[in-house]
Amino acid sequence: MSQPDDSRYLRGGPVAHRIIAAVREDAAIATAEGFPPKLVSITVGDTDAVDVYVRNQRAKAALAGISFEERRFPADITAGELEAAIHGLNADPRVTGIIIQRPVPAHIPIKTLQAAVHPLKDVEGMHPASIGNIVYNQLDLAPCTAAASVELLKETGLDLKGLEVVVVGHSEIVGKPIAFLLMSEGATVTVCHHMTRSVAAHARRADALFVAVGKPRLIKADMVKPGAAVIDIGINSEIGPDGQSRIVGDVDTESVKHVASWITPVPGGVGPITVAILLRNTMVALSRQRARYQATYGVVDRLAAE
Numbered sequence: 123m124s125q126p127d128d129s130r131y132l133r134g135g136p137v138a139h140r141i142i143a144a145v146r147e148d149a150a151i152a153t154a155e156g157f158p159p160k161l162v163s164i165t166v167g168d169t170d171a172v173d174v175y176v177r178n179q180r181a182k183a184a185l186a187g188i189s190f191e192e193r194r195f196p197a198d199i200t201a202g203e204l205e206a207a208i209h210g211l212n213a214d215p216r217v218t219g220i221i222i223q224r225p226v227p228a229h230i231p232i233k234t235l236q237a238a239v240h241p242l243k244d245v246e247g248m249h250p251a252s253i254g255n256i257v258y259n260q261l262d263l264a265p266c267t268a269a270a271s272v273e274l275l276k277e278t279g280l281d282l283k284g285l286e287v288v289v290v291g292h293s294e295i296v297g298k299p300i301a302f303l304l305m306s307e308g309a310t311v312t313v314c315h316h317m318t319r320s321v322a323a324h325a326r327r328a329d330a331l332f333v334a335v336g337k338p339r340l341i342k343a344d345m346v347k348p349g350a351a352v353i354d355i356g357i358n359s360e361i362g363p364d365g366q367s368r369i370v371g372d373v374d375t376e377s378v379k380h381v382a383s384w385i386t387p388v389p390g391g392v393g394p395i396t397v398a399i400l401l402r403n404t405m406v407a408l409s410r411q412r413a414r415y416q417a418t419y420g421v422v423d424r425l426a427a428e
């Protein structure tokens with residue numbers, strides 16, 4: 123098990139705590155000014171894979187002073203019905219942000235749902251317009267897990283400019299946005315996926331290795347460069363030796379921790395920061411909405427009034 127005092131562990135708790143404290147201040151001010159932030163979570167069908175995430179969203183939103191509402195829909199709902207529900211939330215001025223928990227049932231095209239969320243309410247940064255922003259180096263609202271992972275790498279104090287980084291996994295929600303965020307920071311990025319000929323050969327060259335695949339113990343000690351920083355994003359649930367269900371990452375932490383200079387524990391690494399960033403994104407969305415509101419209604423049109 124992890125050693126609580128081992129400095130090789132890059133822990134997410136303190137970073138998440140810092141982010142949530144700042145969000146809490148912002149949320150209190152916004153609420154006092156008449157704009158209370160509210161996050162709505164949409165879950166469709168079987169929710170096992172998202173239960174932990176939603177539970178933590180609810181708990182941390184309460185801590186931060188953001189109201190949180192969970193909408194659960196049955197697995198047999200149609201894509202059209204879901205889109206209608208999302209449009210309703212878009213039009214509701216009390217709703218600041220909308221997050222669609224993944225996965226959704228196979229008959230629902232996730233991209234259509236993500237595109238149905240108004241870009242100003244897209245707190246996950248998954249609308250095509252939002253994803254486009256990170257390509258253009260506008261990074262204030264990035265996909266939560268990707269932003270969380272990069273935030274944790276920065277805790278090492280390593281200079282990201284010119285850093286050799288390898289990302290294993292290229293999903294739209296995690297791997298690809300990580301690559302874009304790191305490119306914006308000046309890192310040299312290699313992205314591996316299931317067709318990569320030798321993930322090990324690439325991984326061994328990395329000063330920083332990000333892993334987001336969903337396979338326990340995929341990354342072993344001989345795939346890691348001595349002294350590297352290893353950011354384990356995987357959240358996999360498996361039955362431990364004691365017969366209890368537990369969460370493990372994608373990295374064989376017990377062996378890799380002897381080779382790496384820094385490693386993120388699972389649980390207790392990227393996960394808590396992901397939740398904190400979601401809340402921070404909610405406040406970014408709120409300030410954009412307020413700016414839009416101000417631009418539309420803040421200046422009285424003198425000619426119209428005459």
Ligand SMILES: NC(=O)C1=CN([C@@H]2O[C@H](COP(=O)(O)OP(=O)(O)OC[C@H]3O[C@@H](n4cnc5c(N)ncnc54)[C@H](OP(=O)(O)O)[C@@H]3O)[C@@H](O)[C@H]2O)C=CC1
Nearest residue numbers: 267291292293296315316334335336355356357392393396
């Ligand atoms: N900590 C957190 O906050 C979060 C954690 N997660 C976790 O991160 C992990 C990844 O999630 P997500 O990105 O959504 O998963 P996806 O299943 O969408 O993507 C997995 C990626 O891994 C690639 N891949 C599959 N097998 C291999 C292999 N053997 N070698 C190299 N690459 C491979 C796939 O490539 P290809 O597409 O080419 O098959 C794909 O790009 C999961 O464990 C998930 O639970 C997810 C979100 C948040």
Ligand SMILES: Nc1nc(=O)c2c([nH]1)NC[C@@H]1CN(c3ccc(C(=O)N[C@@H](CCC(=O)O)C(=O)O)cc3)C=[N+]21
Nearest residue numbers: 171172174175178222223224357389390391393394396
């Ligand atoms: N649209 C969407 N975006 C996601 O980012 C997304 C998703 N769907 N579906 C599910 C996965 C998984 N995921 C987690 C995030 C944080 C923790 C988390 O807080 N983990 C803590 C707590 C663990 C615990 O409480 O046991 C930890 O790792 O320490 C877990 C899981 C986000 N995902």
